[in-house]
Amino acid sequence: MTSDPQANPATDQVADKQQTPLLEIDHVTRRFERKPDFAAKLAARLGAPINRRTVHAVDDASFAIHRREVVGLVGESGCGKSTLGRIVAGIDNPTEGRILYNGQDVAHVSSRDIDQFHLKIQMIFQDPLDSLNPRYRIGKSVSEAARYHKVVPELEMDAHIEKVLLQCGVDPATQNRFPHQFSGGQRQRIGIARALAVRPEMVVCDEAVASLDVSIQAQIINLFMDLRDEYDLAYLFVSHDIGVVRHISDRVVVMYLGRIVEQGSTAELFARPNHPYTQALLGQVPSLKRRHSSFHTIKGEIPSPLKPPSGCHFHPRCPHAMDICRQARPPLKNVASGHMAACHLNDQS
Amino acid sequence: MTSRSDYTLELRGLETVFDGEKGAVAAVRNVNLAIKPGEIVGLVGESGSGKSVTGLSIMGLIDRPGRISKGEILLNGEDLRKVSAKRLRSLRGDRMAMIFQDPMMTLNPVLRIDTQMIEAITAHDPKIEKSAARARCRDALGMVGIPDPDERLYAYPHQFSGGMRQRVAIAIAMLNNPDLIIADEPTTALDVTIQAQIIAEMQKLCKERGTALIWITHDLTVVAELTQRVYVMYAGSVVEEGLLDDVLDHPRHPYTQGLIRSIPSDNAPGARLFQIPGMTPPIDRMPKGCRFHPRCPYVQLDCLEDVELVPQEGERSVRCVHPIRQGEQVS
Numbered sequence: 001m002t003s004d005p006q007a008n009p010a011t012d013q014v015a016d017k018q019q020t021p022l023l024e025i026d027h028v029t030r031r032f033e034r035k036p037d038f039a040a041k042l043a044a045r046l047g048a049p050i051n052r053r054t055v056h057a058v059d060d061a062s063f064a065i066h067r068r069e070v071v072g073l074v075g076e077s078g079c080g081k082s083t084l085g086r087i088v089a090g091i092d093n094p095t096e097g098r099i100l101y102n103g104q105d106v107a108h109v110s111s112r113d114i115d116q117f118h119l120k121i122q123m124i125f126q127d128p129l130d131s132l133n134p135r136y137r138i139g140k141s142v143s144e145a146a147r148y149h150k151v152v153p154e155l156e157m158d159a160h161i162e163k164v165l166l167q168c169g170v171d172p173a174t175q176n177r178f179p180h181q182f183s184g185g186q187r188q189r190i191g192i193a194r195a196l197a198v199r200p201e202m203v204v205c206d207e208a209v210a211s212l213d214v215s216i217q218a219q220i221i222n223l224f225m226d227l228r229d230e231y232d233l234a235y236l237f238v239s240h241d242i243g244v245v246r247h248i249s250d251r252v253v254v255m256y257l258g259r260i261v262e263q264g265s266t267a268e269l270f271a272r273p274n275h276p277y278t279q280a281l282l283g284q285v286p287s288l289k290r291r292h293s294s295f296h297t298i299k300g301e302i303p304s305p306l307k308p309p310s311g312c313h314f315h316p317r318c319p320h321a322m323d324i325c326r327q328a329r330p331p332l333k334n335v336a337s338g339h340m341a342a343c344h345l346n347d348q349s
Numbered sequence: 350m351t352s353r354s355d356y357t358l359e360l361r362g363l364e365t366v367f368d369g370e371k372g373a374v375a376a377v378r379n380v381n382l383a384i385k386p387g388e389i390v391g392l393v394g395e396s397g398s399g400k401s402v403t404g405l406s407i408m409g410l411i412d413r414p415g416r417i418s419k420g421e422i423l424l425n426g427e428d429l430r431k432v433s434a435k436r437l438r439s440l441r442g443d444r445m446a447m448i449f450q451d452p453m454m455t456l457n458p459v460l461r462i463d464t465q466m467i468e469a470i471t472a473h474d475p476k477i478e479k480s481a482a483r484a485r486c487r488d489a490l491g492m493v494g495i496p497d498p499d500e501r502l503y504a505y506p507h508q509f510s511g512g513m514r515q516r517v518a519i520a521i522a523m524l525n526n527p528d529l530i531i532a533d534e535p536t537t538a539l540d541v542t543i544q545a546q547i548i549a550e551m552q553k554l555c556k557e558r559g560t561a562l563i564w565i566t567h568d569l570t571v572v573a574e575l576t577q578r579v580y581v582m583y584a585g586s587v588v589e590e591g592l593l594d595d596v597l598d599h600p601r602h603p604y605t606q607g608l609i610r611s612i613p614s615d616n617a618p619g620a621r622l623f624q625i626p627g628m629t630p631p632i633d634r635m636p637k638g639c640r641f642h643p644r645c646p647y648v649q650l651d652c653l654e655d656v657e658l659v660p661q662e663g664e665r666s667v668r669c670v671h672p673i674r675q676g677e678q679v680s
Binding site for chain 1: 395396510511512513540541542543544545546549567568569570571573574593594597607608609611612613614615616618619620621622623624625628629
């Protein structure tokens with residue numbers, strides 16, 4: 001249903017409601033806390049107030065990803081999009097909230113079966129050198145997990161790895177080389193092959209095309225789309241590059257300082273951005289069609305997550321800020337079918 | 350020494366080579382470029398195209414095993430290849446300055462911002478009073494949009510965010526009011542919101558002060574926002590140059606066309622992107638003839654012969670045996 005981005009979003013939603021989402025992120029919060037050191041503990045003993053420095057990297061985030069769906073997660077650096085991506089991939093755990101995979105709470109899966117869950121969600125990183133062991137030949141890197149988890153019988157393993165490499169556009173004859181012998185684009189293909197070798201149902205891409213040249217980026221984006229058709233993959237596409245996200249995603253989730261401020265189908269969100277932050281963010285994306293323009297820039301920078309502003313986190317930079325924005329956190333509300341935004345302005349009219 | 354030239358900078362046949370075991374390989378070949386005061390020019394290319402080496406060559410920052418082997422680099426009519434090291438040093442940072450992708454390449458992590466900025470002034474004007482130098486630093490920080498410049502002068506680089514650090518680097522580049530600034534991917538590592546702020550700032554500064562700006566980037570969309578003219582580089586050579594609108598609307602070199610067509614934000618969402626097959630050839634294994642021919646969808650037999658940058662109608666040139674006619678496009 002979601003394969004054709006031009007498909008009628010209304011019918012898509014009907015279909016969505018009928019099936020359990022592949023992955024559901026249910027009120028997930030991730031806090032990072034600095035443990036009090038010796039001096040702070042001593043001071044606390046003596047009656048000094050404890051100064052806990054807590055960062056809400058992700059603050060009460062909820063959304064779902066369906067089979068074959070590509071969800072883009074965008075925001076500025078420090079907004080928590082990578083942390084959320086890591087939680088989805090099972091590398092990090094939420095402080096609060098649940099991750100449901102096929103309707104099942106991942107936290108309550110027995111330790112024996114948990115591997116199966118983790119295998120189904122794989123991750124691709126910005127720099128594949130981070131995820132490929134520099135001392136392993138790439139054939140070994142790609143096949144290691146598949147072999148350990150016996151994804152295919154050992155006899156078929158070589159054929160399986162060759163097929164995966166070919167599909168990702170890597171010549172299987174180069175299996176015996178080391179990662180440094182490949183170009184950046186080739187390494188990213190190997191990183192993708194490594195993720196695909198265990199036959200995942202979902203792939204989390206954290207800035208997977210950010211460091212690539214434009215022509216190589218186009219090759220990798222096309223590859224992602226081909227693989228989706230081939231394997232019915234779902235993607236969570238974490239990126240600061242809004243042009244790429246718009247191109248590849250069915251739905252887009254916008255984060256600001258740990259909170260989801262808006263989400264909706266790509267077409268709807270780009271045509272009618274609701275939240276002032278989304279509007280500003282989309283207005284600053286350079287495009288070939290905008291020439292010699294002068295930007296209306298958002299004032300200031302993203303505030304420190306250690307001391308987030310009260311109420312709506314965006315209010316110090318928002319041109320429409322009102323009194324209530326400084327006091328209360330706006331809830332995420334439906335503004336159109338399947339389109340949600342967290343802004344007090346929506347309660348005004 | 351006087352400015353007999355109308356151009357702030359003129360490159361004539363610049364060639365930069367790197368000496369290796371198998372002899373010298375050229376990273377930049379026969380590059381001609383000219384920029385007038387106040388003009389903003391884009392130098393576009395992918396990794397390995399020689400765009401950064403061109404920038405470093407202009408600044409005289411090419412170290413062994415690299416060397417400039419041919420050509421002239423005329424800054425206000427003065428050939429930088431012929432001047433003494435002392436003269437070059439006095440020009441660098443004063444008449445021309447460079448901004449790098451990573452501002453920490455410019456900033457010293459253990460010195461306060463004011464120390465570094467005042468040094469950049471006194472290096473070229475030893476007699477200036479310290480209070481006057483400090484005032485200039487403060488003004489420069491204010492100009493690039495850093496709040497509380499008086500206070501921020503006392504900060505260390507790590508106390509700034511990435512975007513703010515890049516502003517400090519820009520402020521240092523602008524300190525001595527140079528004639529030419531070379532910016533090498535200055536916004537690539539930044540968020541779009543910060544990138545937009547910095548682009549707007551640079552546009553304003555260049556207009557106000559008549560500074561010539563060469564913006565080196567792989568991102569055509571940034572070039573579209575910012576520049577008036579564009580040079581497209583591939584495998585060490587300029588393959589196409591011209592006014593921005595001409596080049597973007599009617600690219601005549603197949604590589605330029607491929608680049609434009611592979612940008613996601615300007616394609617229909619979900620549509621297959623045009624992809625240029627293969628990748629940039631390594632510097633020591635350049636193909637014969639037109640260096641783009643192994644990747645070119647329009648390739649013909651005579652592409653195997655060497656091809657020069659040929660002027661076309663209008664203010665543009667193309668290095669292609671069979672330049673694309675208007676509307677021509679392969680799928």
